[in-house]
Amino acid sequence: QQPVQSPQAVILREGEDAVINCSSSKALYSVHWYRQKHGEAPVFLMILLKGGEQKGHEKISASFNEKKQQSSLYLTASQLSYSGTYFCGTDNAGNMLTFGGGTRLMVKP
């Protein structure tokens, strides 16, 4: 079953922060975050494994709450280059990814 991402779209000014949420109705083994720019392939950002860990990638970090079956992606001090569509991919059974519908992020100067 497809994870639910929220919000569906967000517009930011440069320097502002954003949070993108990903919720699953099933137990999660891992959560993968990707960013896709228009006309390009999705690019891997980070993977979070069972255990509620938090990871970071430049000014982008993420958390994983196993009990709530949720993950959140945090973008701090956003830059123009952060614009794109963010997808979470959830692994419910240790063998394949199911992607959410995506969150469109637009960062304006």
Next chain:
Amino acid sequence: KAGVTQTPRYLIKTRGQQVTLSCSPISGHRSVSWYQQTPGQGLQFLFEYFSETQRNKGNFPGRFSGRQFSNSRSEMNVSTLELGDSALYLCASSLRLSSGSTDTQYFGPGTRLTVL
């Protein structure tokens, strides 16, 4: 290291025809997954191949099939094309170190299929 490559990049077909798409994974990667991306449905998993065997399959009709060769290259075939098959088809490769985990997937640029 060269990334995932897909050919062709663009394809136009008519209803009822069949099409074959090709994907070459990153060197050393043994797993190839295929996804269909459309504006309305997002990224939908088609199937995954590992060591020439289909390991997982998404919820797509039998018109969608694939295979993997001994060099890990993979092909995807769609027969009897329908208008709704118009989409961006992405393949992704991964190391697939163990059967109990999903490794990082690296996506190719995709093949844009248009069915008229």
